[in-house]
Amino acid sequence: MKIIDISRRLENGMPVWPGDTAFHYEVSWSKAESGSVNVGTLTMSTHTGTHVDAPFHFDDDGKKIIDLDLELYIGPVRVLDMTGKESIGVKDLEGVDLNGMKRVLFRTLSWQNASEFPEKIPHLEADLGPFLAERGIRLIGVDVPSVDPIDSKDLYAHHGLNENGIHILESVLLDKVEPGDYELIALPLPLVEGDGSPVRAVLRTI
Template identity: 50%
Template sequence: MIIDISRLLNAHTPTWPGDEPFSYQLTWPMSETGSVNVGQFTTSCHTATHVDAPYHFRDNSLTIEQLPLDIFVGNAMVIDVSTKAKITLDDVENVDLSDVRRVIFKTNAWTDDEFPTTMPLISPDLGSFFLENGIELMGVDLPSVDPLDSKTLDTHHSLLQNGVHILEGLNLIDVEPGIYKLTALPLNIEGADGSPVRAILEK
């Protein structure tokens, strides 16, 4: 069974305030070409479901096409933290992570078509814990792993320092906790600070 955990991209897709919204338009309709429809789209690299490259928040760091693809394919543990105002070590210390390299937090804090105004806090302390337990990717159903008004991006930096990559903007409404196979491959965009992905889980 395949579960699509990507957010739909259209004219109503919520975008980080002030960032480039998603737009698709038909450049050449079949009525003009006589053979094909050809469209184009514009968007921020961080709209809807996306991967952050380290370059997004640290100059002279890895860009999206430089990231190893195996990070984004493989077993992932979905952990339900939907009752939590803050996600901390207490939420993962007793979870068996021996068979996974990826952790996905289901917060249910972004379940509609509006950009959220509040989100659960994610403790930067998770970075070192994940390193100790072999976790290389953290995913969230939030637009960011840091507070919306953060300028220091403590959790972003902690995850990077501990070798943990970031997948944001997931749609986990219909996903139960447990182990799945995740596929969430970023586009091969040279020099980019992030990339939209089509993320799926397989049970």
């Protein structure tokens, strides 16, 4: 059994959503000062790097991170090849076997330069929510920072998935992952007020 880390590295200077808080880590209390330990301070947006969205991110009445069912974030997942697509919809999933799967990851490989925030990403189409829900999917993950276009304000895909009970994992790193079946572990932090949370996402070969 092998563990594949599909998390983006969290480091100063890393790309973040345009206009959002930059990621910053520093040792704020050094061993020289404290006499015993280095202690760090983090400043970051909840949508930094590999992260999950809580429905509260796009719905004032939606669930917060602490309310999410952890069962969703651990278990069998199918990685599907979606390379070369401008958007992903039902048309791309016809004939794809999702039998018994609760979790799916779309591997678009469209975010080529990891040190820069992408200008254009493949988005999910509105027809996907009902289609995936009917087939039992509860969690969807993408290797780009959003399931909607970067400049979207209506966030159709976010809402459409949420209305169908499907949760969202964003900015996983699938460059070294072959399509197929794995076990996913991607647990959010216990953020009581959180609209999103960074996760350490891994795949285990089965």
